[in-house]
Amino acid sequence: MAMSSYETCVSQLDDGLNITVQNSLLIQCLAKSIDENTGTTSDLRDGLDTFFIIYSASLVFFMQAGFAMLCAGSVRLKNVQNTMLKNLLDACGAALGFYTVGYAFAYGGQSYDGKTTFIGNANFFLIGEDDFVFWLFQFAFAATSATIVAGTLAERCQMTAYLCYSVALTGFVYPVICHSVWSYNGFLSATAKDPLFGSGMIDFAGSGVVHLTGGTTALIATKILGSRKGRFFDERGNKLRHPKPFPGHSVALQVLGSFILWFGWYGFNTGSARSIVTAAQSKIAALAATNTTLAAASGGVASLFTNLIIMERLTGEAVFNLNFAMNGCLGGLVSITSGCAVIEPWAAIITGFVAGLLYLAFSRLLVKRCIDDAVDAIPVHMINGLWGLISTGLLASPHLLEAAYGNSKHAGWFYSWGRGSGDFTLMCCQLIGILFILSWVTFLMLPFFLFLNYMGWFRSDALEEIVGLDISYHGGSHHNMNEVKPEYLEAYRKQRDEQLKNRGHNGSTTFEDAEEDGVHVSVDNVVANF
Amino acid sequence: MAMSSYETCVSQLDDGLNITVQNSLLIQCLAKSIDENTGTTSDLRDGLDTFFIIYSASLVFFMQAGFAMLCAGSVRLKNVQNTMLKNLLDACGAALGFYTVGYAFAYGGQSYDGKTTFIGNANFFLIGEDDFVFWLFQFAFAATSATIVAGTLAERCQMTAYLCYSVALTGFVYPVICHSVWSYNGFLSATAKDPLFGSGMIDFAGSGVVHLTGGTTALIATKILGSRKGRFFDERGNKLRHPKPFPGHSVALQVLGSFILWFGWYGFNTGSARSIVTAAQSKIAALAATNTTLAAASGGVASLFTNLIIMERLTGEAVFNLNFAMNGCLGGLVSITSGCAVIEPWAAIITGFVAGLLYLAFSRLLVKRCIDDAVDAIPVHMINGLWGLISTGLLASPHLLEAAYGNSKHAGWFYSWGRGSGDFTLMCCQLIGILFILSWVTFLMLPFFLFLNYMGWFRSDALEEIVGLDISYHGGSHHNMNEVKPEYLEAYRKQRDEQLKNRGHNGSTTFEDAEEDGVHVSVDNVVANF
């Protein structure tokens, strides 16, 4: 048994001192033990928070796998490889982009006492930054925002275009929004020293910063890119009476993706508390996790059963639509991301429920308007990102705002009315935030995509699209291609050889084995030829 | 460098005081630093435990993905969508059910000093409850208990029936068991102030509460629901000489599911320590994780090699049966769930080994008795849930009971014999617990399923079952349906149109595109029609 601190201190006293002197020395000695405890505790706080953020960042990173599986399941077999590569490159690109400039633009040189800036301008290449877990967490968010777009554009977008916008988004467009809403020096930030209208915009974990940004980009991009061949129009460009369904190739992977995303959201939302060393922060993190669960659940239920009831009325048949249930859950998750720390559980259920209905309505609207979204990312991320911000403006509770932001002057509109004031300040900040994000994204991405399109870098070649992007970009497909008609394959092969000859190459060697092998061209024989 | 607490206190002293007065003031001043440390530490304890439970709950939630993949892999392609929806709805339903009433029945108003109750009756809608992480963790457990049943009934159960029993289970049946075994006020609880026979039932993480409950429900349900068409009987109802195998459509997904479950179990079992801020609790959590690993491993090995040896004797051929290895692991995990904190690693290996053998024997028995379990959930969860409780009664070690429950008066029977007493108290509590769970589940679920069956709400229509539930409930299948004979599809389509006409609808529009498209009916053309 170790000696008590008192015994230790007594044992260090010289003999024959009088009691008063002894007391003085003991006090001095014990003070050291106190300081040691303070030091240990401070280290523990560091350790706990570091671990908390590593955990959260890992889970947010794992959402990349979720998006990948959701996309993989949602596309046709002939495009799986292409889609998977885009998902993988998102993660890689975001890491490098956020390391070099993205983080610097978003948080570089932030200081609580500094003045409001539009963009950060320090810590490029992480120079001078040693808060590595914060970088890690933020990188994972940036990667998420880029991945959202990938799904929408699946099956018809060129790799080059994809690489360009992915870098632009994570390197510049997203960081500026991130800076404005989350940095101490952002003009919308609720954690700024002197926030907008004394309130600032509340976007706890990024309904706006991440999802609205990604979703809006997706909408702009798909409008310019156009729909997949045969989805809404026939070969002569006449509108089909019924849009042709392009069912994904694996429901199981879609559901796996959804569950991984839901799982990852526990890192996304709770980790946004950024620290868990005070009792208040613990409560915030716990509330965020609970609200996340409830909103997801009510979103899925709302979407599934509303559709079921409508369909039953119209066709006499009860149809349980898995896609709607799944995307309803995701919509609920997106919508709660903004307010998870500042609204009550009952409000989370309402938020999720409305999210499910909004998803359903806008998914339908997109189809009506012939806007092609291969994974319904627009109604899930854009619409519900937007709704999440408004829901927070409505339902943010004063005492939770106090706990999470230390500022409850301007609560949600619902509570303001309850207080009899009708104070619209918070909601106003939310609306300004929404307008800012919509404008900023449109202002940058619209000309960007128009330019890509004008240069012919955006849309895949028509024949490539029909035979599938796996063959055209990846040297072959790993799968039996009975989705694709042989005559299209033949036509594609001819066109390709032609092009290669024009560039002075003889492409035929690469396809030799392919001839023997049907259409089984792959990695290895490509390798064998260089 | 910050000043030490001593220097700070000295700097606050007025000049010219005598040493004794100085000492008094210093003491007073340092006491404040002590209190600050105490406060910081207390906050850290909160934070660490909150984080620990958020982590554990996330992992337990992720088990939903594990069950989903296990089921997806185990069913035939034509039922994947149906199965996936059930898994997703489990998570949603459990969240809403446990928020509204389940949690209130299970833990509402629990108090260590309160008297024994049969059911909780406070905190409905989480009103008055602010321990959100505890709710989150418990919700994830409730969801698990419902999901267990989904697998067994796959490929032949109506959605309506599924929704009904899923709500009943998570909203009422499970919470009462949970209350009895885990609430301070439960009559079987080992953490009660005055536990049953001075011991109470030891079910650390829920072999009984979760798995026996789910597994027993599955057994009752499948007995009433009957086996899948063609599994044990031919079209005229004659028993087949050999049961027809219904192999699942993806081994890879089954294994993925098993690994996710094993991974999730590290949250399930270690999180059940509920707190990790004392050295004793850390040891418990660590032991639980280690035992979990060992039991899973020995369960898988036992099941695989026992089967291999038997088959080799009978047929002369060594067959490595993946399904048995996989389910042996899961059986081992279920069996260790009860005792993971109170038995030694060697005992975990024995527990897992026996679990593997029990799984094998009962899986065989079910087939012999023509009880159809699409994923072998009954031998995995029911039989090994039961065995887990008995194993704890046998092998719970006194010093671990002391560490985990602060009560080692009644140890496992094995140790009692070692002590020369043969004290059967703990085992007796375990047996009472088993009887209680079996009776309670049977008492409620048997009439419930009989009623569903009597009303015709339980079993799918025969033709629907043959063409697959994906077409009948979900407006089509995402897959090539070469599993299904065209004449059955044709018959099903006629029957369906007939029904719709009788209800005054003209269903044909919905199937128009389907005609053009082979049997590719899907989400989008369904959407296009409302």
Add this chain to the structure above:
Amino acid sequence: MAMSSYETCVSQLDDGLNITVQNSLLIQCLAKSIDENTGTTSDLRDGLDTFFIIYSASLVFFMQAGFAMLCAGSVRLKNVQNTMLKNLLDACGAALGFYTVGYAFAYGGQSYDGKTTFIGNANFFLIGEDDFVFWLFQFAFAATSATIVAGTLAERCQMTAYLCYSVALTGFVYPVICHSVWSYNGFLSATAKDPLFGSGMIDFAGSGVVHLTGGTTALIATKILGSRKGRFFDERGNKLRHPKPFPGHSVALQVLGSFILWFGWYGFNTGSARSIVTAAQSKIAALAATNTTLAAASGGVASLFTNLIIMERLTGEAVFNLNFAMNGCLGGLVSITSGCAVIEPWAAIITGFVAGLLYLAFSRLLVKRCIDDAVDAIPVHMINGLWGLISTGLLASPHLLEAAYGNSKHAGWFYSWGRGSGDFTLMCCQLIGILFILSWVTFLMLPFFLFLNYMGWFRSDALEEIVGLDISYHGGSHHNMNEVKPEYLEAYRKQRDEQLKNRGHNGSTTFEDAEEDGVHVSVDNVVANF
């Protein structure tokens, strides 16, 4: 509100004492509060570290699922079941092997003050060891090292051989290396009291211990086992002009596997800090996580685009090769595993970039040399494990070495030159470590595999390989076998019946249903026959 510690102590004083005596008593009383705080804090340190390691170990364990999915996706459908079983048995075997002897050989009886030993020799069956989380973490590493080999040998290795080498590797070969590099008493250990040349070998999370060991074993094994039939040679043994590609059956599962591995690596590398309770350790863990991310990203990008540029030059066509991107990421992860805690982020990017190039070059070299590696595990794990150790010898920064190992006398060669000394000590230790691992593995595994091969226990029967291992070892396949020609199936069936008859069994019963069912033989009819 609770009383402050000062008030509490004052309230315990008797009346009428003089101030000096009061002070003495107060000091004594407050000292108790200090000790209580110290105790609570010490418990918290225990708790935080235990939790940190449980978390990390869970993630490392989850990598088993990653390897399984990577393998499942990379093999042909006819071998999926076989591959999955091997992955599952790895986890089980490693748990049992590491429990019984592996841990004892690796860390048994380690003591900082003990002398250097070649192998541990205490704590067999975990007797006398109560640091269970450390065991758990180490078990997960051992399992990883065995799993690496599984992929390379896929599609042609007998189950028996697999079981033998898997046990040998995790039970003896790996533990000795682990002991040498990581135990306090290892002759290469950087944490030894008196490390080699005053420096020791730096392998923070196991580029060498885990990946080089696994990868080297894989290389030896595949050299002896030979390539898959038809991969490099035709039926008469003539070398093919172009190696025949054996594309895996699911790109989506491959990518899922890669993402799971990347996710798991956050446990692998950060958890190797082993503790997170001091500020220095927090920084190490955070840096490790960040470097892990950056190396993976730059590895993937390097491999993808270098290949793209080369191919574009050669064939005129830009090919985005998903497999190369994926394995480039994994190569980057392997290479950063050794140095993640001691190199700067910019160095992590360089390390990963070189790893991507090395992967590409060696993947190509293997094909040229007709060395068949079904998942490219050799260039990923062996080559980049080796490169990771060298990269650490080059780029380990003095101040990070100081933080992580408390010893910065011998920094990376790059920094040594900067200091003007050219001190080669660290690099020398790294090279000795590499030589040791290569020699130890070769010395043990080469005769081992030669022996297996000589006895005819290594390679599957030729016909079995052609019809796929799922039928031959697992009593049938779960899948439509249109990969396999019917005449081969027929030939295989005849050969099998012959063998069974020779052993005195009549195998035909087992295949009865199979006849009715095409080649759908499965679990259930196998069960039905014992």
